[in-house]
Amino acid sequence: MPLRLEIKRKLAQRSERVKSVDLHPTEPWLLASLYSGTVCIWNYQSQTMAKSFEVTELPVRSAKFIARKQWVVAGADDMFIRVYNYNTMDKVKVFEAHTDYIRCVAVHPTLPYVLSSSDDMLIKLWDWEKGWVCTQIFEGHSHYVMQVTFNPKDTNTFASASLDRTIKIWNLGSPDPNFTLDAHQKGVNCVDYFTGGDKPYLITGSDDHTAKVWDYQTKSCVQTLEGHTHNVSAVCFHPELPIIITGSEDGTVRIWHSTTYRLENTLNYGLERVWAIGYMKGSRRVVIGYDEGTIMVKLGREEPVASMDNSGKIIWAKHNEIQTVNIKSVVADLEVADGERLPLAVKELGTCDLYPQSLKHNPNGRFVVVCGDGEYIIYTALAWRNRSFGSALEFAWSTEGEYAVRESTSKIKIFSKTFQEKRSVRPTFSAEHIYGGALLAMCSNDFICFYDWAECRMIRRIDVNVKNLHWADSGDLVAIASDTSFYILKYNRDVVSSYLDSGRPVDEQGVEDAFELLHEVNERVRTGIWVGDCFIYNNSSWRLNYCVGGEVTTMFHLDRPMYLLGYLASQSRVYLIDKEFNVMGYTLLVSLIEYKTLVMRGDLERASEVLPSIPKEHHNSVARFLESRGMIEDALEVATDPDYRFELAIQLGRLEVAKGIASEVQSESKWKQLGELAMSSGKLDMAEECLKRAMDLSGLLLLYSSLGDAEGISQLASLAKEQGKNNVAFLCLFMLGKLEECLELLLESNRIPEAALMARSYLPSKVSEIVAIWRKDLNKVNPKAAESLADPEEYPNLFEDWQVALSVESKVTESRGVYPPAEEYINHADRSHLTLVEAFRNMQVDDEEPLENGDADHENGEEQNAEELNAEELDAEEQNGEEESQEEAVVVDADSTDGAVLVNGNEAEQEWVLTPHQ
Numbered sequence: 001m002p003l004r005l006e007i008k009r010k011l012a013q014r015s016e017r018v019k020s021v022d023l024h025p026t027e028p029w030l031l032a033s034l035y036s037g038t039v040c041i042w043n044y045q046s047q048t049m050a051k052s053f054e055v056t057e058l059p060v061r062s063a064k065f066i067a068r069k070q071w072v073v074a075g076a077d078d079m080f081i082r083v084y085n086y087n088t089m090d091k092v093k094v095f096e097a098h099t100d101y102i103r104c105v106a107v108h109p110t111l112p113y114v115l116s117s118s119d120d121m122l123i124k125l126w127d128w129e130k131g132w133v134c135t136q137i138f139e140g141h142s143h144y145v146m147q148v149t150f151n152p153k154d155t156n157t158f159a160s161a162s163l164d165r166t167i168k169i170w171n172l173g174s175p176d177p178n179f180t181l182d183a184h185q186k187g188v189n190c191v192d193y194f195t196g197g198d199k200p201y202l203i204t205g206s207d208d209h210t211a212k213v214w215d216y217q218t219k220s221c222v223q224t225l226e227g228h229t230h231n232v233s234a235v236c237f238h239p240e241l242p243i244i245i246t247g248s249e250d251g252t253v254r255i256w257h258s259t260t261y262r263l264e265n266t267l268n269y270g271l272e273r274v275w276a277i278g279y280m281k282g283s284r285r286v287v288i289g290y291d292e293g294t295i296m297v298k299l300g301r302e303e304p305v306a307s308m309d310n311s312g313k314i315i316w317a318k319h320n321e322i323q324t325v326n327i328k329s330v331v332a333d334l335e336v337a338d339g340e341r342l343p344l345a346v347k348e349l350g351t352c353d354l355y356p357q358s359l360k361h362n363p364n365g366r367f368v369v370v371c372g373d374g375e376y377i378i379y380t381a382l383a384w385r386n387r388s389f390g391s392a393l394e395f396a397w398s399t400e401g402e403y404a405v406r407e408s409t410s411k412i413k414i415f416s417k418t419f420q421e422k423r424s425v426r427p428t429f430s431a432e433h434i435y436g437g438a439l440l441a442m443c444s445n446d447f448i449c450f451y452d453w454a455e456c457r458m459i460r461r462i463d464v465n466v467k468n469l470h471w472a473d474s475g476d477l478v479a480i481a482s483d484t485s486f487y488i489l490k491y492n493r494d495v496v497s498s499y500l501d502s503g504r505p506v507d508e509q510g511v512e513d514a515f516e517l518l519h520e521v522n523e524r525v526r527t528g529i530w531v532g533d534c535f536i537y538n539n540s541s542w543r544l545n546y547c548v549g550g551e552v553t554t555m556f557h558l559d560r561p562m563y564l565l566g567y568l569a570s571q572s573r574v575y576l577i578d579k580e581f582n583v584m585g586y587t588l589l590v591s592l593i594e595y596k597t598l599v600m601r602g603d604l605e606r607a608s609e610v611l612p613s614i615p616k617e618h619h620n621s622v623a624r625f626l627e628s629r630g631m632i633e634d635a636l637e638v639a640t641d642p643d644y645r646f647e648l649a650i651q652l653g654r655l656e657v658a659k660g661i662a663s664e665v666q667s668e669s670k671w672k673q674l675g676e677l678a679m680s681s682g683k684l685d686m687a688e689e690c691l692k693r694a695m696d697l698s699g700l701l702l703l704y705s706s707l708g709d710a711e712g713i714s715q716l717a718s719l720a721k722e723q724g725k726n727n728v729a730f731l732c733l734f735m736l737g738k739l740e741e742c743l744e745l746l747l748e749s750n751r752i753p754e755a756a757l758m759a760r761s762y763l764p765s766k767v768s769e770i771v772a773i774w775r776k777d778l779n780k781v782n783p784k785a786a787e788s789l790a791d792p793e794e795y796p797n798l799f800e801d802w803q804v805a806l807s808v809e810s811k812v813t814e815s816r817g818v819y820p821p822a823e824e825y826i827n828h829a830d831r832s833h834l835t836l837v838e839a840f841r842n843m844q845v846d847d848e849e850p851l852e853n854g855d856a857d858h859e860n861g862e863e864q865n866a867e868e869l870n871a872e873e874l875d876a877e878e879q880n881g882e883e884e885s886q887e888e889a890v891v892v893d894a895d896s897t898d899g900a901v902l903v904n905g906n907e908a909e910q911e912w913v914l915t916p917h918q
Contacts, residue, residue: 018289075102396436437471
């Protein structure tokens, strides 16, 4: 059975012929040396070139990272070795190393050594701590030395491959080879050591179109890999996966199983001949160098092969080694914070006869199944004894301990708890996946079919592209994960049972009401588990979320890829593992899940019984959940955060509760918000109190003026003056008819021109006094403009209807202190728009009685149109650009109930403009 290995292309960069490739151990970089003489560093995450070194005009056949020194070392056809600092781009060292082309450089993993091999048939050892002096020369080959590589299990030894058809094994410190393998019928191009396990193997590639696996202890050929149609130019044992990779001048890369030596896959990216393969321990990335560029692929999944039972025991597979840890023993001894790595004591459990690609406990935790290499083996979880085995591409447990295996796309077998085969099924479609749980699920690429375990009867077909399936322990809920979203369905087992018991035939779609779609969530699930009716999962952004009743809550933002192991109810913690087998726990309260589940079911009585068991610090989370369900009253009862409780109280219109919260926190913004709501609700007493506490003078002005509350406006005027809010203070005084105080306020604010205009409009008797002050002030800036100001006592002829204005003032002064209630406004709303001056003049013309006090009460000091300045005044002000020339008086109608002033939106600047106040 083929090794199920995902192969994803992560980078493709066209370039000139690539002769060597290397991966950086920590940075997302790959190093490529080119036949053109250039060395490039590509960033495979950003898909861009990070650095480039113009080394020479001749081919650079080998370049490697020396990460601990931030160097790149390169050997070229000009026989020189060059060393660069890849951070500063400086050249660290250049020296002539050989007398012919340099074919390969190899960096010692720990010591300051670099090996070089050349067409001069020599291998040389260089020590960079001794100034790159050559400390040893290895002679023995009779043709070009194509490659050298250190033995990772014994770094004091290395192997060399030569066109003299041999492989030689050398010891550092010894001039003669330990032994020689007559490896191939033609020249040997490449050699690599096996890194995993205890096998003393190495692999070679040759111009005879084959690759061979050797046991260097017995000096015998273990396997010959045949299939390439041209020279084999690059070979490697993958350090993480059970595979051998070979590259050839036939343009293909072949992937072989390192245990069975079966050909698993052939890659052909159409970039002509393959020259180099690069890999790195701890990574599943592989880089391939071609005639026309570089390709990076990612092999297999990074998700660790691990499983946790219900008691907190974890079993995982590192290659073929099986290890176990116990979470309970660690957490009992010390307090571990959320997201902190657990200091686990790892125990060796045994080895596995196949390469594990999946590992899963059965429901009661007694057995563990390992699946891989097209086979499965069931072991006892404690003693790691083999209980059963067989062929399987996939394996699935039922909730009762039965299991199914998928032997091929057309054959599925079901076994009992005692490992006896019960049934063999041949589905009518191509079964690409199977999933276990309450029902057996078989998937094609376009739909999923559910069957019962007992008789394998069709339950339901659902048209969806399934990536994974997660059953709740109860067997009533299932989450179906697709590429972009997941669906939570309810399984109606009673409906299915009654349908099947009735003997009615089941069509190709199954029982119509077998499943009910409860929720659809537009998130991609990477791994997921159920805790009761709560589905916990991590999404494509690596956030740890849980979903109850369709409501998704983010528990934690994970800082790296992590995968769910399981949940321990006794600790209220969910556990995750990363690809380095670090285990972390995060708190998730069972009581919180139970409460939310009961609310979703509508069992509020039982939910209220559970609530006291939830710690207070989680009550706001509960309240937000209740709010999302529209249960705002309940949310208000549960919430503890004052700001949140205030929002809820406002939302509900519970003003007294909101007032109590505002009193506790003493926030001006809350008082203001509450005051506005109270005003709109007609609760004017509360509104007044709130606006006072918020010091919202504008709001108080609106309230008092609407009520016709003269006393309130009077108090507000004093308060506004204290606060320096002259805008509000002026309006208050104006509405009260305290015109003299308005003038004083304008003068105090140094708004003398506005004071003059106001006096002309409302208090003509004060004009001379104000003009004198204005002249004195203006004289400091512009004496000519000051002289042009006309005083009505000196030039009454320049002021139209001056005497009438004085008469009107004396008449209306008597009524200024009278404040009729606001409800009387209706009696005056339709009064004529005739100004007081016009009315007074008309009365004189008609020889009628003078205007009575009562008629003027509501007009409160309204006056004639705008002040007229003589031509000389206007000329002077235009010439000097004084700000006084900008001031204009506005027509004030006689029927206006009150006058008003508007400040250009900026109280600090005190820009005054007169306008009617309707």
